[in-house]
Amino acid sequence: MGTTATTSAVLARRRSYHVGNVRSQLSAAASALLESEGASALSLRAIARRTGVALGTVYYHYADKHALLAGLAVEGFRDLAEALHAAADARGEMSSLRASGMAYLAFVRARPALYGLMYEMRDVGRREEVEEAESAAFAEMIRAVGQDFKPGSDPDAIRQVAQAIWACARGVAALALARGGPGRLDSETVREAVLGLEILVSRR
Template identity: 55%
Template sequence: MTPARLARRRNYHVGNVRGQLLAAARDILAESGRAALSLRAIAERAGVAPGTVYYHYVDKAALLAGLAVDGFRQLALAMHEAYAADPAGGGLRTTGGAYLAFLREKRELYELMYEARDSGRTDVAEAEAEAIAVSRSAIMADFQGLYPEAIAHDMAEAIWAWGRGIAAVGLARGADGGEQGDEAVQSAVRGLTALIARA
């Protein structure tokens, strides 16, 4: 065992094991991809015994759902911080930019998030709802005074759905690691922006 892992074992505390496991899973996902996310590898990276994982997560799907929840919370925070830093830039531009940056930087995590979301996990759906609320609030501020609140709400919801579709196109076209995905995303964003400007 490496000195770093020995140090993690010495720092082991029951209260932070879930956080250690999620941090380990995030690191493995970023460094080696989804295929490397075994419970044994996650436990080793976190510096805990393999059996400890099952005390906190009933199975691998539950742990990955925890990772997805964490991912949506990261996305919500990124959008919130982007808008707070430049509210004059507009909610659509700032939160949309943060969303696309998250997609570019954390592609595998983003894919995992929506796989878990679409599997019907309530906890993941609730985490996505938190992220949607951040986007909705910022975008509705763009439309304040231009549209009735109910219409602005529906437009913000539609923009989130379009954003997910744009991301799906980008991920599909960029599956080989080339630049086609980014080009597809940028083209779709320009089209969406033009549509909104004419609304």
């Protein structure tokens, strides 16, 4: 009786593990592999080896490598959205524009391979779920910029400013990564880019 109860408890834990934890474990392993070895090293088999999860289970969560990459991109945009939201809310005396702009570029510096993958899947992969995740992150930029405007300001103007910041941040990030990785995106470059945008916006 005791053995049966023990076996049932073990099976229950395994079912719970597979339902609640495996996907996050696979995602974390894929993210780590992406940053350490690049997208070319990613495969469902490599993730299975790294985590010790059965290959069939990996395929249950990701139909193929493209789905894996799209999943990472979605999670990347969600993390970026959270970073922008937190920065705007914790800005103190700093403008929301500056706080969110610096948070965006800090994300790029910290997770360059993931950032590159996010836009590869957004611009080349054309996955709907990735586009929706980027839109949600951009909404956080709109929210942040709106905090710097007077109540009742034109929503179109706020969106246009947010779009300019988004495009500029993408450009600065792309240039830095093309020149040799996040190390080229130094703090002074980040500061000057964001302050330049802030000056332009202040003249609106």
